[in-house]
Amino acid sequence: MDRKQIEQLIEAGLPGSVAMVKGDDGQHFEAEVLCPAFAGKSMVEQHRMVYATLGERMGKEIHALALRTRAPKAPCA
Template sequence: MDTQTITHLIQQGMPDAVVLVQGDDGVHFEALVVSPAFAGKLPLARHRMVYATLGDRMGGEIHALALRTLTPDEHARAGGATG
């Protein structure tokens, strides 16, 4: 598994999202996902939304995925930082 594939899968499942995935060992990754769909949702619900886009790859091809999930407003307030 690679960062481009994970990015594509998340964007396919959440077409309105801006996605940045990092990771260099092929099994452990970090992702920043910015989506208006996260508005009003708690972090656990946001993470479940992202995990749903990856299906059974989570725990298999993707051993670990650290997530930072923000709405566009939250992202802007954070200075638009992507890390």
């Protein structure tokens, strides 16, 4: 599993999201995920949404994933 694969899985599972993943050892990663669906959700709910996109890969191919999640800011009127 590499960072690009993780980005693709997250972005496919959370339409409209942008994922930026770092990590070079193949097991430990950091991800920043920007997703409109996160609006109004707690950080725990946001993280669960990301983990759901990765399914059983968490704890297996992906040993650790540090997350930073947020919804995009509304455009100025």
